[in-house]
Amino acid sequence: MEPTTTPTSTTRFHFKRWQAVLLSIVAMIIIFFLLFDWNWFRHPLEKYISDKTQREFTISNLDVDIGMTPTVKLKDVFFANADWSKSGDPMAKIGSLEFSVSLRDLWEHKIFVPRAAMSQADLVFEKGEGDKRNWVLQKPEDQQKSSTFRISSISVDQGRLRYFDHAEPFEVDIQASTFVPTATVQVTDAKAKADNTRYTTRYEFKGKFHEAGFSGDALTGDVLSFKESNIPFPIKGRLNAGTTRASVVGTIADVAAITAIDVQLDISGKTLANLYPFLLLPLPASPPYEFHGRLIQKGNRYGIDDLRGIIGTTDMAGSGAYVKQSPRPLLTGKLHSKLLNIADLGPIIGLETKDTHSTPTGTGTTAKPLQAETSTRAQAQAKERATGGDKILPTGTTAAKGSGILPSGKFEGGRLKAIDAEVDYSAASLKAPNALPVENMKFSFRLHDAVARLTPLEFGFAGGRIVSDITIDARQEKVLRSEFNVDFRNIKVAQLFPTMPNIAKGVGELGAQVRLKGTGNSIADAAAHADGSVSAAIAHGRISNLLDAIAGLNGGKALGLLITGDKDIAVNCGGAYFGVKDGIGSSQLFVIDTEQTRVDGSGTFSLRDEVFDMNVVPRPKKPGILSLRTPVHLYGSFRHPEFGLDKGKIALRAAATIGLALLNPLTALIPLIETGGGKETDCRALLAPVQGAQLQAKSKATSAPKGSAPAPVSRSTVASQAAASAPARPASRAASATTAR
Structure with missing residues (x-):
């Protein structure tokens, strides 16, 4: 009797057969991709990106490692700059670039790069007039629909980034390198919360801001978030600008746009006058100063809480804010001092005292800014007296008449047009030259549309009060009007x-x-x-x-x-x-x-x-x-x-x-x-x-006859x-x- 086959055994046989076929297909696909020369896609990729961005894009080699987070490897990357660029260099030249992409997050219209590494990179970022940015490759209507883009970890070897803001003007040249090359992915998906407790990348930089030179170094963490401001990015840095020294420790968010900052700021220098190119605020050639405070930026507002410091022998405390707005930025502040030494701040009105020996002066808007020459206070005063002429900083100059007692320090009206200000200040006690019986002081300073008012400027003086209302109108081109x-x-x-x-x-x-x-x-x-x-x-x-x-x-x-x-x-x-x-x-x-x-x-x-x-x-x-x-x-x-x-x-x-x-x-x-x-x-x-x-x-006039x-x-x-x-x-x-x- 011949053996018979049951339906169950037949089904099992067909399943194993199809399983083997599927495994063979998968194996063949894997072998195909492993052996496939991805350079076949190189020219189509170059043409697609070049046509899409209207800029030349070339690579010498393309390779892909398959996985749930495939890794793309590029060699000799070249990407041309925007046609309006003034640098004359391509936007990107990278010897070697590799990055991984999370496929799972692509379904959610998010681009998550767990890791990126580059070597011998030379990048140029430029910001032109209006909304021109060379790194923005999409039309405004497309940007609203674009995917969020986030990088978890970047490793840089021999990297260089140059940034130019032609409207400000501002330029910086940054050399970067990762000093923890083994740093790996810190975030596994686009929804995870980043852990930025380590510094992994070192930067050295130098540049110019309004013709004032600066340099410094910084340490940053792993995670760079370019479009999500809720991701903290640790930073620790030092800045040198002439005789000015500054340091920060804290976090920033949205590295590309700088939408939020929370750092501890320490700044010191030989004279406040050297800060003009950075703040666009006319400050006096003061004695050496030192300030500490917490800098918080949200949107267009930069605020300093718990500000404390000293100028010469005058202590300062309070808070302030700088708001970038149109048509002019706004500076606000509420400050107070336990002891104000007139010799420290007298130069702001061109007042010469025994302690200062001479009053500060400055160069005009058409001259080379003094602050770019890394001057001390004494050098600032000497330089300003030698080159100031009629166009000098609004901090005063030595009287042309040696016998004059009225302050002859000249004010540059054009600089009062650059900013608006609302500052309140009080001093509990004063130290005045020549034993003047000045007891205390307070003032409210308002600068709006080139009209400055001290209302009131009040002193306790010899058991009484001196109350002033002073107005300086700089709306005219050359001559200030004062009341x-x-x-x-x-x-x-x-x-x-x-x-x-x-x-x-x-x-x-x-x-x-x-x-x-x-x-x-x-x-x-x-x-x-x-x-x-x-x-x-x-x-x-x-x-x-x-x-x-x-x-x-x-x-x-x-x-x-x-x-x-x-x-x-x-x-x-x-x-x-x-x-x-x-x-x-x-x-x-x-x-x-x-x-x-x-x-x-x-x-x-x-x-x-x-x-x-x-x-x-x-x-x-x-x-x-x-x-x-x-x-x-x-x-x-x-x-x-x-x-x-x-x-x-x-x-x-x-x-x-x-x-x-x-x-x-x-x-x-x-x-x-x-x-x-x-x-x-x-x-x-x-x-x-x-x-x-x-x-x-x-009475006689009233009683006189009519007419x-x-x-x-x-x-x-x-x-x-x-x-x-x-x-x-x-x-x-x-x-x-x-x-x-």
């Missing part, structure tokens, strides 16, 4: 000269106002062309011992000639008012009223030449009180005043002193010397007859009102003059 509104409030005269013990015996409060508008590129130039007024008032004072104390000061002896006697004499009120036109001040009021005498004066001063010429005359309220009644001539420069007796002068007319011209200026000054609480100065008593005369004039012109108020009328309420005086000017002689 200065300064109030001196409740200044204690006894504290103005703290080094003189006899001053403590003198009391009194001083108030003053400065209202000036001018044009010029320095404080001295603006003052030389200024219009406005300068006024001052004093009350609650006592003199005699005070005069003895200040007799050694410039001009002090001249005041000592006005009033004699050994006893303290009360000062009822004193006031001065000068109208200023084109830098020339003319007195409209000058009077000091005491218990026993009144001093009248008149004269002029020149802010252009920094000189003055005054005549003052003592007028006793009782004959015989003063032995000296000859007019005194005060003259000379602001720095070196002189005085002398002018016996040929005729005494000033008393009626011309206490007149309506006194009322408005002195009335405006009274609030600056009254302390509040119902306490009034004797200036109000001095003004009483003048105000009475004015009221009488108004008739109001009767003018003459100075003689006012004088007679004043004389009626004042103590007895000499009967006539002639008698007074005779007595004086």
